[in-house]
Amino acid sequence: MAVNLPLPIAANLKPVAGIELGFAEAGIRKANRKDLLVMKLAPTATVSGVFTKNRFCAAPVQVCKAHLEGVRLSGTPIQALVVNTGNANAGTGEAGLANANATCEALAALLGCAPSQILPFSTGVILEPLPVDRLKAGLPNAIANLNADNWYNAAEAIMTTDTQPKAASRTVTIAGKSVTLTGISKGAGMIKPNMATMLGYLAMDAKVVQPVLDHMVKAAADKSFNCITIDGDTSTNDSFMVIATGAGQLEVNDTTSPEYAELAAAVTSISQELAQMIVRDGEGATKFMTITVEEGRSVEECRQIAYSIGHSPLVKTAFYASDPNLGRILAAIGYAGIDDLDVSKLNLYLDDVWVAKNGGRNPEYKEEDGQRVMKQSEITIRVKLARGDAAATIWTCDFSHDYVSINADYRS
Amino acid sequence: MAVNLPLPIAANLKPVAGIELGFAEAGIRKANRKDLLVMKLAPTATVSGVFTKNRFCAAPVQVCKAHLEGVRLSGTPIQALVVNTGNANAGTGEAGLANANATCEALAALLGCAPSQILPFSTGVILEPLPVDRLKAGLPNAIANLNADNWYNAAEAIMTTDTQPKAASRTVTIAGKSVTLTGISKGAGMIKPNMATMLGYLAMDAKVVQPVLDHMVKAAADKSFNCITIDGDTSTNDSFMVIATGAGQLEVNDTTSPEYAELAAAVTSISQELAQMIVRDGEGATKFMTITVEEGRSVEECRQIAYSIGHSPLVKTAFYASDPNLGRILAAIGYAGIDDLDVSKLNLYLDDVWVAKNGGRNPEYKEEDGQRVMKQSEITIRVKLARGDAAATIWTCDFSHDYVSINADYRS
Structure with missing residues (x-):
């Protein structure tokens, strides 16, 4: 019973050059549903994100933060993101951290990169051990169907209590150059300021240097995902990530250029659309x-x-x-x-x-x-x-x- | 469906020397229900209370605070409290203040005291004008049945969405002297720290000087009515009042005496009982x-x-x-x-x-x-x-x- 939330049309979700998406039914919690998503990035990509401020932040969130910090120190780029539903891997202590790291190691081995080049995400029930063997067993299937056209499937693969997949896509022209932006999000309870069991992923084919992307993501989150609330609960796993694949024409190297302003406005606008979709599909929402x-x-x-x-x-x-x-x-x-x-x-x-x-x-x-x-x-x-x-x-x-x-x- | 909340037994609610209670069906919002309560005090009584911290505090709360401040300045004692249900007289601006004052004037005229010796309370719907004429018309009926034995009826008269009346009573012996304490309370939504649409009235026959009573009430509220929550909403009208009628044997003149400690413990304990009753009867509560x-x-x-x-x-x-x-x-x-x-x-x-x-x-x-x-x-x-x-x-x-x-x- 989502409120005025149109079902996304797969054909309208434009592929973003420099990112491929693959999914699998890994049986993390329930059989016969997509519950695993891999997003593989071009080596030119930069990635930035904001995370839950919950002190019980989940093991994958801790690993993500460490790996992104590693990127800032070493410059070695992120190669892939991996998301599972059905289990939040939160409130799981040292074992949870080991499982999040094991996920990165398994995917890195398959992709031929370092584990620190993987960002892991989980959403689902808290305080239960992540069935990491089933997750790992699903990774080859997800990689087998990697495709730039998989945004609709990706939106489905990250759903929990959402009643329908959420995605948005648009193309803008900035300084005469075309930029494609496509994103997905999921809610639907535990939504509140400072993030929620809310996952959002937005990719664009512009090339944006790391500090500029960091600035843009924070500004966009403050006017979108940090402006929604369903029940006042802030989850342990909330993450909003923006990926600039660098495979397109536009380059943005500083925050004072007109190109920055236009691209930031487009990112904020599509982020608002993705965030509002979460509210429209809030648990039990009728208004x-x-x-x-x-x-x-x-x-x-x-x-x-x-x-x-x-x-x-x-x-x-x-x-x-x-x-x-x-x-x-x-x-x-x-x-x-x-x-x-x-x-x-x-x-x-x-x-x-x-x-x-x-x-x-x-x-x-x-x-x-x-x-x-x-x-x-x-x-x-x-x-x-x-x-x-x-x-x-x-x-x-x-x-x-x-x-x-x-x-x-x-x-x- | 209150949780383990026994219906009070009228015969177990001991009268407190120095306070009489009268009620009426004034038709404030609905016909044929008790919705007006008058509590008439002995001239020896002291009264103290804590109120909602909501900035939209209701007109009667503003009047109560002014009248209690007047007592502290002039020493002229409070003579009566008056409570209506069905309308909160909150969010009603200047007209609401005029209506709260008119209530005090009407009751003062009937009792032969100054309007500043009356404390008014309202609970019910916010943002609607108080039907003050119906309230005033009900006052003579309430005065006509003033009686020290009316605690059960008083508990009924202050109910809104409560499923049953709430009252507690006990007698303690302090320094060889008997003290009777009897109180009533009502909830049942908008309950949270710093008070709620929560009204609590506790009377005892001890004699307690004003500054000592102020101290005792604040300490009791912090360990009782300020420790409950139902839905996190803090109402515009919450009030918890303690009345020391002075008609009994015990006198407490300073906060360092052993009598103070024992009486304060009894007041805190019965306040906790009254506050917990509100939670047990929380709207829809099953646990x-x-x-x-x-x-x-x-x-x-x-x-x-x-x-x-x-x-x-x-x-x-x-x-x-x-x-x-x-x-x-x-x-x-x-x-x-x-x-x-x-x-x-x-x-x-x-x-x-x-x-x-x-x-x-x-x-x-x-x-x-x-x-x-x-x-x-x-x-x-x-x-x-x-x-x-x-x-x-x-x-x-x-x-x-x-x-x-x-x-x-x-x-x-």
Whole structure:
């Protein structure tokens, strides 16, 4: 029951020169489903990413960070990424680290590179040992079908409780040169600021030097994957990776060029699309909500209030019920932790409907107007703080019976 | 479907000398239900309380704070408390303040005291005008049945989505003198640290001077009403009030006396009982969970981790399903915001079952042992951080289909 989320059409997902994708059914947790993905990169590729800030970050996340640090020190490029679903390899201690390293070693042996040139990713159940033998046994099958046209299969291979694959693709022209960008993502619970059990992979055929790519990825994440929330849980495995294969025409070598600005805008835009897809397919979601907080003193306080609204189970259940019980939004603003907030100046809008004026109910507000907006599948909540000119936007979904069902039954 | 919450027996709720309670069906929101409560105090009484920290604190909360400040400045005692359900009088701006003041004026006129000697409380829907005329019309009826024996009726009169009235009573002997304590509370959503749409009233017949009572109330709240969470929402109206009527034998004049320590312990203990009742009757609750975090560097960090676990919808739905998907607890610990937490030393227990050892799955842990504990209606989650000797405990409940149903339908 995803909210206005079109199924990707395989033919519309453009191959990106310099990256091939292969998948397998390795039986990590369940039989007969794609659960293993290998992405093989051209030697010209640079890779950068952002990871969960969870202290219980998973073994593969720790290995990824170490290998990316190795790239920065040695310049030896990443050759492949490998993703398994069905098991998060998190909360698994030393054995988990050994399994993540064993995965890299196995794939490196097959590809003829060093284990440090592999980035491993896992998503699924926490606190259970990774069945690394089944994973390793699946690698040759994944390599056997490596193909630049496999983006749709790749999107399917990284799904967990997602109801459908998520992918986006576009071609832009920058300084007269064509750049193709294609990405995939998966959710769908444990989604919140600072990443989630959220995996996102975006490849483009531009050539981007490492420090410039690092800068671009962080900026894009802050305006996309770090602006979504489903249930306020931050997972142990969240990762968003951008790959610049260097196989295309455009080169970007510094952050001050016009080419940088245009490419960064394209990366941010497609990242937002991939991130919003995760919200649209949030566990049990029936509504897609945009929460914008304006006229704040800082972006930080605007985000804090937006997340306070977006995390409130009472707000989310009211939206599920299409019940304009909008005082719950005021309550969530009030406990967002902005100690000097003067609520008597605050205004609240639901789409075009002015609900609260100067901290109280707008005398012109009519319940039927609120009701009309609440029944829509896409709703914007806008809060004006009247204390500055900073603003922030996040995206979230409502909280339904199905969220409880899905999470109460996840492992069964 | 409250969790192990016995219905109070009216005969067991001891009257407290110096306080009378009267109730009415004022039709604030719905007809034919008790929705108005007046508590009339002896002139010897002192009153102290703690209130919500929500910036959108309701009009009656603002009036209460002003009137209590007036008591401290003038010494003129509080004469009565008045509580309505069905409407929170929050997010109502200047008109809401006028209505809260009008409530005080009406009751003061009937009792022959100053409006500043009245404390008003409201709970119910936010952002709707208080029907103050119906409230005022109900006051004479409430006064007509003022009686020291009305505690059970009072507990009923303050209910909103509570499934049953909550009350506790006991008599203690301190320094050879008898003290009777009787209290009532209501929840049941929007419950979280720093108070909730939670109202608690505790009366005792001891005589306690104002600054000593202030101290006692704050200490009791920090170990009771500020240690519970249901959905992480902090309401606009939460209040916990302690009334020392002064009509009994015991006098407490300073915080260093042995009498203070004994009385404070009794007040904290009955406050914990009243607060835990709110969790046991949490919206849709099927399990009562005690979360204890030990071996921390500070009480604050232990509370932070305990709340991170207690607020996680993923943890709460797993408990609802009796599914020992305990990695979700590790994830919640990891994103609690303790940046220097060394998870490789962390241990996790579910009652007597040692689940995670040194940050990974305990090799001795068997899923059936976790399963056995998860099926209980009362469960203790214990986390050992191995970095200090501070500890904290909170109480919470699970997250069920009924939570969504109740909150999606609250106003209908």
